[in-house]
Amino acid sequence: MHTFDLDRLGAGLTVAGARAELERAVSTGAAVVTAPPGTGKTTFVPPLVANALGGRILVTQPRRVAVRAAARRIADLDGTRLGGPSGFTVRGEKAVSAETRIETVTPGVLLRRLLNDPALEGISAVILDEVHERSVDSDLLLGMLGEVRALREDLVLVAMSATITSGPLADLLGAAVVDVPSALHPLEIAYAPSSTPRLGVRGVEHDFLDHVADVAVSEQRATGHDALVFVPSARDVDVVVRRIRDRAPDVDALPLHGRLSADEQDRAVSGRTDPSGPPRIVVSTALAESSLTVPGVRLVIDTGLSREIRRDRSRDMSGLVTVSASRASADQRAGRAARQGPGRAVRTYTEAEFAAFRAEADPEILSADLTDAALLLAEWGAPEGRGMPMLTAPPPAAIAVAVGVLGELRLVDDAGRATVLGSRVARMPVGAREARALLDADADPQTAAEVVAAMS
Numbered sequence: 001m002h003t004f005d006l007d008r009l010g011a012g013l014t015v016a017g018a019r020a021e022l023e024r025a026v027s028t029g030a031a032v033v034t035a036p037p038g039t040g041k042t043t044f045v046p047p048l049v050a051n052a053l054g055g056r057i058l059v060t061q062p063r064r065v066a067v068r069a070a071a072r073r074i075a076d077l078d079g080t081r082l083g084g085p086s087g088f089t090v091r092g093e094k095a096v097s098a099e100t101r102i103e104t105v106t107p108g109v110l111l112r113r114l115l116n117d118p119a120l121e122g123i124s125a126v127i128l129d130e131v132h133e134r135s136v137d138s139d140l141l142l143g144m145l146g147e148v149r150a151l152r153e154d155l156v157l158v159a160m161s162a163t164i165t166s167g168p169l170a171d172l173l174g175a176a177v178v179d180v181p182s183a184l185h186p187l188e189i190a191y192a193p194s195s196t197p198r199l200g201v202r203g204v205e206h207d208f209l210d211h212v213a214d215v216a217v218s219e220q221r222a223t224g225h226d227a228l229v230f231v232p233s234a235r236d237v238d239v240v241v242r243r244i245r246d247r248a249p250d251v252d253a254l255p256l257h258g259r260l261s262a263d264e265q266d267r268a269v270s271g272r273t274d275p276s277g278p279p280r281i282v283v284s285t286a287l288a289e290s291s292l293t294v295p296g297v298r299l300v301i302d303t304g305l306s307r308e309i310r311r312d313r314s315r316d317m318s319g320l321v322t323v324s325a326s327r328a329s330a331d332q333r334a335g336r337a338a339r340q341g342p343g344r345a346v347r348t349y350t351e352a353e354f355a356a357f358r359a360e361a362d363p364e365i366l367s368a369d370l371t372d373a374a375l376l377l378a379e380w381g382a383p384e385g386r387g388m389p390m391l392t393a394p395p396p397a398a399i400a401v402a403v404g405v406l407g408e409l410r411l412v413d414d415a416g417r418a419t420v421l422g423s424r425v426a427r428m429p430v431g432a433r434e435a436r437a438l439l440d441a442d443a444d445p446q447t448a449a450e451v452v453a454a455m456s
């Protein structure tokens with residue numbers, strides 16, 4: 001069985017200084033690790049847990065690009081191939097083998113694996129990373145895995161977070177807490193607000209995106225550093241990348257968002273291949289905020305905007321809207337500039353606007369469409385989440401609406417339990433509505449599959 005060289009993997013990482021404390025916490029069966037982005041928790045903690053326990057461990061990352069990047073980083077530092085001791089599984093792609101000790105997955109993959117194997121046979125530990133993002137899937141996993149541990153006392157559960165207050169999470173899991181201090185170098189924060197509004201009736205104003213591109217180019221030229229620019233959506237990423245390329249053709253401007261191919265994403269998060277090559281400006285959505293590190297960045301440009309789920313109760317629909325980020329998010333973004341040396345963060349809004357931001361983003365479960373979550377809970381045996389300990393319970397009105405939708409789709413019965421069809425749909429790697437459409441598309445399954453793939 002492969003043993004990871006923790007001295008090699010932890011070289012230069014702040015989190016390695018807490019090695020003994022981490023090992024003690026893991027030995028108790030449950031641990032909460034709080035560590036700011038860039039301290040190395042994603043790289044160091046999984047191998048430490050694997051060495052301590054033996055067997056295979058599962059690690060969740062909130063996004064596919066972060067899953068691949070984390071698995072590849074461990075494999076590279078370990079001097080082994082991807083798919084060997086360190087591998088990954090995402091929807092439609094995997095790199096694992098019989099020798100895999102650390103398998104990194106998305107929360108959605110693990111949720112469906114739990115439905116097929118509630119005891120997680122052969123798994124020694126589960127590490128939930130970036131739980132501070134409070135996605136619905138991660139919150140469901142915390143509750144479900146807490147129930148699994150009640151039956152499998154040997155299963156170790158570790159939750160890792162960049163910002164979350166550890167108390168409620170530690171109480172939920174009955175866990176020991178390890179706080180790893182920040183590794184920030186000196187960080188200069190400046191404000192360069194636009195003369196035009198950031199948002200209009202149709203979303204982000206184009207004049208504001210022009211301003212962001214101008215600031216990114218001028219700051220990169222002034223500092224000479226590689227830069228990371230945060231904008232709210234994939235569309236905004238593409239617009240700003242085009243603007244930067246027009247203004248500075250000598251700069252390597254790269255997009256980073258979830259709609260890109262794996263190769264394009266990997267190029268953006270891999271850092272410069274040639275140190276003497278052109279400077280890089282990576283324009284990203286919030287996925288670079290905490291769940292992965294872009295090497296070489298010493299300059300951050302932040303729009304202070306993010307895409308978050310909001311529910312329109314009058315139309316009974318949820319969707320993504322662009323809003324001001326939280327102060328915690330803005331601080332995480334700024335901190336990306338000071339991970340590898342003194343850095344500079346430029347906020348393209350005013351200091352007064354920053355002071356008016358929310359302290360933290362709300363848990364997604366409070367505003368999301370809960371139809372898919374309700375089906376998972378029904379199949380798990382906890383209709384509407386009743387009896388399941390969770391950080392935030394599903395709002396009664398929203399979960400009732402979701403169960404009503406499932407009933408209309410014939411996926412749950414009158415008692416809220418999953419039907420035979422519901423059990424089948426719950427295991428499909430798409431939403432409940434899309435899965436139901438696929439199963440009904442006998443006449444033209446190819447067209448149905450293409451439509452569902454485009455929608456998802």
